[in-house]
Amino acid sequence: MTEHALVTVRLKEPMVAGKNPRADSRQDSHDHVPGSVLRGALAAVWLREHGTAINTSPEFERIFEGEGSFGPLHYASSKPVPLSMLTHKYEPTFSCKQLWWDRARDEKESHCPVQKCASPLEESKGQPYGKVPSVDRTMVALSTDGVALDGSLYSQRAVQDGLLLRGWVHGDAVRALYPEGTAVDSLLLGSRRSLRGEATVEVDTEAIPEPVELYGDDLVLRLTSPGAFVDEFGMPSATPDPEELSEQLDVSEVEIIDSWTRWEEAGGWHAASGLPKPVERVVAAGSTYRVKCAEPPTETARRRLMARGIGLRRREGFGALYRCEPPWGISAFTGHAAALRAHPELVSRFRARLEEIRLDNADDSRFDDALRSTEYDERIHQAIQAVLTVKDAEIYEQILRYMEQNR
Ligand SMILES: [Zn+2]
Known part of the structure; x- marks a missing residue:
């Protein structure tokens, strides 16, 4: 088994993953x-x-x-805007060069x-990066015993089918992807009996995580x-354990010098006992830390930490990490977009790509011929790439x- 694997799923059906795994009635998803x-x-x-008896096997x-990590699977716009970011209160204009500023980098x-x-x-309040592709599904409200309640139809938001979502699995958890020796190629995702959430799965053990x-x-x-x-007394802490970080990063000492966090509560479901877990205080997704290291950790250690994550309950998806840089405003692209206005045949190809970007599934190969073609000059090639x-x-x-204006 490799130390980590990148898991990519494509939803074949809409998926609802409830925030409270116990209740099967109306709730946030x-x-x-x-x-x-x-x-x-x-x-x-x-x-x-393997039969249910396997769940007591070592x-x-x-x-x-165990100590492995099952990271969350995200697409570009479902990741949280880090809590360290300052964002536009009002809609950014076409002239804005930058959309967010990062206090973790002294902005x-x-x-x-x-x-x-x-x-x-x-x-930032840790809201998703962008608009979440979703569909409304009509559901039947169920009692806590799983019995349909008469006349209790309601509509719920489900994650749209067609989406590609990705995330890391690390350590002993990688073995979970090989239930019969070969990699799993489909899964039923989501916590609703009334929606199956069928997805195809790709397991990539060659993929290399980005360094933190x-x-x-x-x-x-x-x-x-x-x-x-x-913390050292076992009480909930808003910051990671410096000893865990120094061990995982293989540096002699680390100190958390700044943090941007928000508390929230997390329940959970203990599968083996079939009982809910006590509610715990945790920090919200998007929480950000600036960590001083006695010496810079190696790139290998930083990549490993990205796939592993930090803190407790990593097997339940807690403590997963990501990278994030403030996005450029549209003004960084208007020069390129203006150059492309003269080529409506390219603009229509960019238009066709919009829905694919929404599903995090863009096929850029439709520009391969244009990028090789001498019909377009270097300026156009650069504009396409940008x-x-x-x-x-x-x-x-x-x-x-902007490209479609005043053609
Ligand atoms: Zn602005």
Whole structure:
């Protein structure tokens, strides 16, 4: 088994992953696949293939109840805006160069410096990056015994089918992806009996995680799922354990010098006993830490930490990490977009790509011929490449509208 694996799922059906795994009536649902849902879906395959007796075997316990990590599966717009970010309070203008400012990197503006805009900035609440592709599904409300309640039809938001979602599995948990020796290729995701959430699965053991961010000797760690930490007395802590970090990063000493966090409560479901777990205080997804290291950790250690995550309950998807840089405003692209206006045949290809970007599934190969073609000069080649770097559907759509103006 490799130390980590990148898991990519494509939803074949809409998925509802409830935030409270117990109640099956109206409730909030997740806009991504939490690590606990991935783990539950994999455990179900194991129990189906090997019989329920396997859940008391030492191997099953090591894989599903051990030190491994089942990270959440996200697409670009479902990741949280880090709590360290300052964002535009009002809609950014076409002239804005930057959309967010990162206090974890000492950016402390109070207003957007572009005069035309001058929007005050506000602190991120950890909301998703962008619009979440979703569909409304009509559901039948169930009692806590799982019996349909008469006349209790209601509509609930489900994550849209067609989406690609990705995340990391680390350590002993990697074995979970191989219920019969070969990698699992489909799963039923989600916590609703009335929606199946069928998905195809790709397991990539060659993929290399990005390293966590390093600025000089300081790391910036950002949580893409809630984090569960305790202090030396076992009480909930808002910050990770420096000893865990120094051990995992292989540096002699680390100190958490700044943090942007928010408390929330997390329940859970203990599969083996069939009982709910006590509610715990955890820090919210998007929580961010600036960590001083006695010496800069190696790139290998930073990549390993990215796939592993930090803190407790990593097997339930807690403590997963991601990288995030403030996105550029559309003004960074208007020069390129203006050049492309003269080529409506390219603009229509960019238009066709919009829906794919929304599903985090863009096929950029449709530009291969144009990028090789001598029909277009170097300036156009660069403009195509610049617009292809945009992964945020809302900014992409603004650029598209700019290209489609005044042709
Ligand atoms: Zn602005």
